[in-house]
Amino acid sequence: MSKKAPRAVLRSLMKKRSDTRIEPNADLMVQLNLLLVLHRLAEESRAKAFEEKSGTIRAHHVRAVAKKLLKSVRG
Amino acid sequence: MDSEEDVSARFLLQNVLQTEPPRSPVVRSEAQRRRQDALRSVRRSVGAVASPQVTLRHKLARRLQESVSRSPLPAKRSLLDRKQERPPLMDESISPRVLLKRIILTEAEASLVVTELPGQDEEGPSSTESSLHGNQQSLGGWTGLDLPDVSAETLPRVTRGLSRRRVPPAFNVTAFEMQLDHELGDEEEKTGEVSRDVSTGSGCLTLKTPFVDDSSERVGLKRRAANRKPVCVKAFDEAVQNRLENYESPMLPSAHTLGDSEWQKFSLSVSDATAPDITTDVIMCNTALYDLPVSMETPEDQVHGLDKKCLQPATDEEMVAEQEEEHESTWVQEGEGLKAQAEEPDIHMDELHVPTQREEEHDVMTEQEEEDPNLQTQEEEEETQGEEEEPNLQTHEEEEETQEEEPNLQTQDEEEETLGDEEEPNLQTHEEEEETQEEEPNLQTQEEEEETQGEEEEHDVMTEQEEEEPNLQTQEEEEEHDVMTEQEEEEPNFQTQEEEEETQGEEEPNLQTQEEEKEHDVQAQESYYHKEGEDSLNKIKSGETNECKTLQHQFEEEEPEMMKGEEPEDVSEEEEEGEMEIGHQAHLSEDGADCGLTADMRGYSMTPLRNERGMHFQRELDDDDDDAALSLPLRGEEEEEDALSEELSMKTPAFVRQKRNEAMATPTVLRDVIISPTPCVTKPRLQRKHPAASTRPGPALSKGYILNVFKHFTKTKVSGDVYPVVLDIVKKYFDRLSDDLETFAAHAKRRTIKREDVELLMRRQGFVTDSLPVNVLIENFLPLEYRKLLIPVATSGNKVVPHQRR
Numbered sequence: 001m002s003k004k005a006p007r008a009v010l011r012s013l014m015k016k017r018s019d020t021r022i023e024p025n026a027d028l029m030v031q032l033n034l035l036l037v038l039h040r041l042a043e044e045s046r047a048k049a050f051e052e053k054s055g056t057i058r059a060h061h062v063r064a065v066a067k068k069l070l071k072s073v074r075g
Numbered sequence: 076m077d078s079e080e081d082v083s084a085r086f087l088l089q090n091v092l093q094t095e096p097p098r099s100p101v102v103r104s105e106a107q108r109r110r111q112d113a114l115r116s117v118r119r120s121v122g123a124v125a126s127p128q129v130t131l132r133h134k135l136a137r138r139l140q141e142s143v144s145r146s147p148l149p150a151k152r153s154l155l156d157r158k159q160e161r162p163p164l165m166d167e168s169i170s171p172r173v174l175l176k177r178i179i180l181t182e183a184e185a186s187l188v189v190t191e192l193p194g195q196d197e198e199g200p201s202s203t204e205s206s207l208h209g210n211q212q213s214l215g216g217w218t219g220l221d222l223p224d225v226s227a228e229t230l231p232r233v234t235r236g237l238s239r240r241r242v243p244p245a246f247n248v249t250a251f252e253m254q255l256d257h258e259l260g261d262e263e264e265k266t267g268e269v270s271r272d273v274s275t276g277s278g279c280l281t282l283k284t285p286f287v288d289d290s291s292e293r294v295g296l297k298r299r300a301a302n303r304k305p306v307c308v309k310a311f312d313e314a315v316q317n318r319l320e321n322y323e324s325p326m327l328p329s330a331h332t333l334g335d336s337e338w339q340k341f342s343l344s345v346s347d348a349t350a351p352d353i354t355t356d357v358i359m360c361n362t363a364l365y366d367l368p369v370s371m372e373t374p375e376d377q378v379h380g381l382d383k384k385c386l387q388p389a390t391d392e393e394m395v396a397e398q399e400e401e402h403e404s405t406w407v408q409e410g411e412g413l414k415a416q417a418e419e420p421d422i423h424m425d426e427l428h429v430p431t432q433r434e435e436e437h438d439v440m441t442e443q444e445e446e447d448p449n450l451q452t453q454e455e456e457e458e459t460q461g462e463e464e465e466p467n468l469q470t471h472e473e474e475e476e477t478q479e480e481e482p483n484l485q486t487q488d489e490e491e492e493t494l495g496d497e498e499e500p501n502l503q504t505h506e507e508e509e510e511t512q513e514e515e516p517n518l519q520t521q522e523e524e525e526e527t528q529g530e531e532e533e534h535d536v537m538t539e540q541e542e543e544e545p546n547l548q549t550q551e552e553e554e555e556h557d558v559m560t561e562q563e564e565e566e567p568n569f570q571t572q573e574e575e576e577e578t579q580g581e582e583e584p585n586l587q588t589q590e591e592e593k594e595h596d597v598q599a600q601e602s603y604y605h606k607e608g609e610d611s612l613n614k615i616k617s618g619e620t621n622e623c624k625t626l627q628h629q630f631e632e633e634e635p636e637m638m639k640g641e642e643p644e645d646v647s648e649e650e651e652e653g654e655m656e657i658g659h660q661a662h663l664s665e666d667g668a669d670c671g672l673t674a675d676m677r678g679y680s681m682t683p684l685r686n687e688r689g690m691h692f693q694r695e696l697d698d699d700d701d702d703a704a705l706s707l708p709l710r711g712e713e714e715e716e717d718a719l720s721e722e723l724s725m726k727t728p729a730f731v732r733q734k735r736n737e738a739m740a741t742p743t744v745l746r747d748v749i750i751s752p753t754p755c756v757t758k759p760r761l762q763r764k765h766p767a768a769s770t771r772p773g774p775a776l777s778k779g780y781i782l783n784v785f786k787h788f789t790k791t792k793v794s795g796d797v798y799p800v801v802l803d804i805v806k807k808y809f810d811r812l813s814d815d816l817e818t819f820a821a822h823a824k825r826r827t828i829k830r831e832d833v834e835l836l837m838r839r840q841g842f843v844t845d846s847l848p849v850n851v852l853i854e855n856f857l858p859l860e861y862r863k864l865l866i867p868v869a870t871s872g873n874k875v876v877p878h879q880r881r
Contacts, residue, residue: 029833030812035784036837037808041801042788049791056792059800066804070811072841 041069084171091178143252318790781805812836 042057044065049057169177778798785801786793819832 026816026828026830026833029830029837030816033812033833033837033840034805034809038781038784038801038805039788041804042785045797046789046791056794057789057797058794059796062797062800062804066800070804070808 037069040072041065044069084175088171088174088178092174778802815839 041062045057045062048061048065049055052061054061781801782793782798785797815836816828816832819835820826820828823829823832
């Protein structure tokens with residue numbers, strides 16, 4: 001399931017303050033970062049879902065984890 | 076030694092072979108080993124001179140020096156001369172490894188040609204080329220020298236080197252020569268050094284140099300390999316066990332991608348147990364919807380078609396002209412047979428009536444079926460069925476329209492005039508349905524009348540009607556009474572109505588089952604009656620009450636469906652156009668093709684009524700051209716009926732309207748639903764989806780992408796509603812991320828975000844630690860192409876990819 005990372009979207013998201021440029025490979029790193037974050041989010045959500053004995057991850061699981069996660073990935 | 080880099084082992088070996096005299100490969104034997112040992116001992120024993128081995132070593136050393144110092148060419152030539160008749164060893168097909176081995180083996184025995192040492196000082200061949208040659212020569216010349224010297228020490232290394240099949244780049248001869256110069260005094264040392272040098276540093280001795288290099292290289296390679304494999308394997312094992320233990324989900328092939336394989340630590344298989352797709356749900360729902368309209372179509376369509384057609388010629392035409400035509404055709408055919416059923420289902424009450432009604436309905440059905448699909452036939456049927464259809468029509472009308480009291484009344488009136496009271500009530504019912512469901516007490520009364528009459532004449536029908544009546548009565552007691560009176564007057568119509576009712580009864584259950592029993596019970600009856608009335612009126616005109624009935628039934632049937640499929644406008648239109656009924660009837664007579672579905676419905680509903688009336692039908696026919704006009708007079712005629720129908724429609728239409736609304740709610744765009752339910756189902760779904768997709772604001776990561784990644788990471792099922800949440804989270808994260816990156820870049824007084832900025836960010840985030848370097852993460856997560864871009868990869872030719880700007 002290797003997908004083409006949506007680099008264009010990444011760039012557009014990163015370039016909120018427009019004047020800053022992004023190195024070509026930097027967005028790949030950002031992609032990596034995003035993957036890591038998603039991964040962590042997924043793990044946490046999964047743990048939370050299992051807590052509730054639910055085999056499927058539901059939205060409320062994810063939401064519950066999100067805040068804590070966002071705090072942890074502060075930099 | 077760039078040039079030497081290009082020289083492969085094979086090449087060097089070939090040179091060696093060329094230069095070296097042919098020798099028979101000597102199998103390592105104990106003798107050889109002993110010799111080697113002796114050589115080793117000799118080599119180590121610096122002091123020993125007398126031993127032949129020592130002398131031999133000296134010779135070798137000298138030879139080395141000579142070869143080094145001397146110009147390579149002459150030596151080479153001499154060697155070449157010797158080597159001319161090279162045995163198959165020259166075969167290039169033999170791998171360098173084999174060659175080297177043979178050389179090692181043979182060299183041990185070789186009688187070294189001892190050349191003058193003094194040439195050693197000639198460190199001429201300092202050029203790379205010469206050094207190369209020197210290397211070659213050294214290979215050739217030194218092999219004998221070196222090997223025995225090196226035997227003890229170098230041989231293993233040599234073998235090692237051989238095993239690696241790698242010939243290290245030629246060493247710079249100058250350095251070697253320097254060393255030689257220094258060590259000339261110490262032959263032994265030289266030899267040792269030479270050998271050592273050769274083994275260690277001299278590029279000339281490819282046999283020796285590889286040792287160190289090989290080892291170093293090997294170590295390096297080993298390191299990589301060691302690092303890679305165990306990790307992967309361990310991760311794999313762990314993942315496998317984890318999966319086996321935790322997840323029973325089928326393991327997808329781990330080799331989804333390199334990226335995935337790299338992610339073995341996290342997930343071996345992508346448990347793509349996707350969350351239940353909305354599409355599937357939709358489809359499921361769709362299927363349900365399909366079923367409903369499909370099943371409902373025939374009876375309902377017929378009824379509705381009848382009613383609607385009768386009732387809503389104009390509007391229907393506009394709305395569903397095409398559809399109605401189609402529907403009509405289909406409905407008529409179906410309706411004829413199913414009119415009875417259609418009528419019944421419309422009203423829902425028919426459950427009770429089913430047995431009785433069905434019997435009659437079947438008769439009616441057969442009759443209807445046999446008849447032409449045209450409304451006329453239906454109208455005829457209606458005529459025969461008369462009042463039965465009328466109530467059906469009425470009900471249809473009721474269902475269709477709830478706003479039109481007048482038409483119902485008019486239809487009722489018309490019915491009365493032509494067919495009698497029954498028709499009127501029927502029409503009224505129709506009209507009521509069409510117009511306003513509220514204003515069809517007449518219809519109700521008609522229905523009641525019809526019912527009563529039906530009972531008198533045909534118990535079955537009556538039962539149906541009665542059953543309908545109670546439903547209606549609950550809503551339209553007063554109206555029903557009126558209708559009853561009117562209906563009584565119209566016995567023939569009543570009979571037909573009974574039939575209609577029967578059919579309606581049949582239809583009703585169908586409708587009920589299909590639509591909604593509760594709602595439709597009363598409404599259906601009312602509408603049914605209305606429709607019948609209307610239809611009867613219509614049929615009167617068309618002279619085909621049966622048809623009307625069937626049509627009505629169809630309409631009734633259709634109505635709910637139509638209601639589903641038709642826009643509420645139709646309903647209102649239908650209601651509003653009790654007059655339309657007439658027109659509808661006319662349409663019906665004309666196959667109802669004039670109108671749309673609704674129109675046809677109305678027409679059908681009208682025609683049956685008219686059929687009964689005959690006159691009305693004709694008028695309806697005329698009305699086809701002028702739906703409104705016709706409907707008006709008809710309405711005038713059927714005022715009574717209309718009133719009744721209205722009354723009936725008052726109640727049933729509401730109920731029917733609910734059906735309609737339901738039906739219409741889903742595929743508002745699709746009246747074609749009746750014809751082809753599938754598009755109806757899909758279109759609303761698609762419509763719903765489209766706005767959702769389009770409304771997503773701005774540049775957002777594709778939902779599918781996030782979905783994919785998330786699912787992959789979680790390895791468990793993920794519900795579909797998660798993704799908006801995830802998307803939102805990611806957006807927030809991205810905002811923060813970009814701010815941070817920008818800050819980092821600015822701090823570095825840069826205007827571009829560079830990779831190192833991101834790396835720093837990751838380190839701060841804790842993703843990257845001392846133990847978890849970035850590159851590892853890269854390898855783990857990113858797909859291959861990206862990995863290549865990020866991690867400099869050394870390729871052959873001393874090239875590094877990607878190009879490192881230094």
